[in-house]
Amino acid sequence: MQEVLENQSTGLNINDIRTLVQADSKAVNQLILARLSSDVALINELGRYIINSGGKRLRPLLVLLSSRACGYQGEHHIELAAVIEFIHTATLLHDDVVDASDLRRGNETANAIWGNEAAVLVGDFLYSRSFEMMVSVGSMRVMEILSTTTNVIAEGEVLQLLNCHDPDTTEDLYRDVIRYKTAKLFEASAQLGAVLGNQPQAIERAMARYGMHLGTAFQLIDDALDYGSSGENIGKNIGDDLAEGKPTLPLIYAMRNGSAQQVKAIRQAIENGGRSHIKAVLEAIESTNAIAYTAQAAQREADMAIEALADLPAGSYKEALYGLAEFSVNRSY
Numbered sequence: 001m002q003e004v005l006e007n008q009s010t011g012l013n014i015n016d017i018r019t020l021v022q023a024d025s026k027a028v029n030q031l032i033l034a035r036l037s038s039d040v041a042l043i044n045e046l047g048r049y050i051i052n053s054g055g056k057r058l059r060p061l062l063v064l065l066s067s068r069a070c071g072y073q074g075e076h077h078i079e080l081a082a083v084i085e086f087i088h089t090a091t092l093l094h095d096d097v098v099d100a101s102d103l104r105r106g107n108e109t110a111n112a113i114w115g116n117e118a119a120v121l122v123g124d125f126l127y128s129r130s131f132e133m134m135v136s137v138g139s140m141r142v143m144e145i146l147s148t149t150t151n152v153i154a155e156g157e158v159l160q161l162l163n164c165h166d167p168d169t170t171e172d173l174y175r176d177v178i179r180y181k182t183a184k185l186f187e188a189s190a191q192l193g194a195v196l197g198n199q200p201q202a203i204e205r206a207m208a209r210y211g212m213h214l215g216t217a218f219q220l221i222d223d224a225l226d227y228g229s230s231g232e233n234i235g236k237n238i239g240d241d242l243a244e245g246k247p248t249l250p251l252i253y254a255m256r257n258g259s260a261q262q263v264k265a266i267r268q269a270i271e272n273g274g275r276s277h278i279k280a281v282l283e284a285i286e287s288t289n290a291i292a293y294t295a296q297a298a299q300r301e302a303d304m305a306i307e308a309l310a311d312l313p314a315g316s317y318k319e320a321l322y323g324l325a326e327f328s329v330n331r332s333y
Helices: 002-007 014-020 022-035 041-051 058-069 076-099 110-114 116-135 140-163 171-196 201-228 249-257 260-272 278-287 290-308 316-330
Strands: none
Touching (some): 014 022, 022 041, 022 058, 022 076, 041 076, 041 110, 041 116, 058 201, 058 316, 076 116, 110 116, 140 171, 171 201, 171 249, 201 249, 201 290, 201 316, 260 278, 278 290, 290 316
């Protein structure tokens, strides 16, 4: 599988990819700011804070690239890219409340500044605004994809809540959370491009597979970086997942392959949350090569994402989609 990614290597970095749709991205940013507008001052203030707090904007970027790769020449991809970013931002606002997080993207979370009530309600505003915007596209297929997506994401949030503080969570259950909570929005982002481009069902399904595998790879690396990077690089506190009692793949693998003493330390860390066991957990992760295992799992997902693009017409946008798959596994933030 590694050979697939090497054979399709583009040499494009994330800045090269963004440059390809620079004008479209500028239009998306302008639309986001315009549609954040509300008569309620707190919505404007909190909404602009979270939107302008330095996110990667990969999901709207994926909408733009997939639309162009599928031959779309209109303007609805701008609207849908903004919709996707609003949905993503709403999930972040709700996530940070559920997780009691105080740092995201290197900044204080909205709930840490304005409180949980305001964060939840502005998240609700962004959800409702996104549905208002998607109606303007005038496509029942678009509505079907996005309404299903938001429902699946909500299921993923609940599933993750059930897995929290449960050291018996299996790798399959962990992957279910990723598929529902993270990969589903990537899947929709790529699939919408095929819908806008009036591509046949086979291409639409292929783009959905690409997005699903890309999103899975992205989340796997995110979970590896929580233990294998610096807080400055990833914009949150190292070991946040452990503090929240989340059994992510590095922990699940370390428990499968560690010593009895290491397994006991990790189980206690997951059950109790906090960072009191962080040193022992990091040592267990390192000695069992859990980060390497997680990175290899991400690599396989990136390979499958690239394989899904086989029947997409050649061109610079297809190359950029290859580049996104490479970025998802090679990034350090």
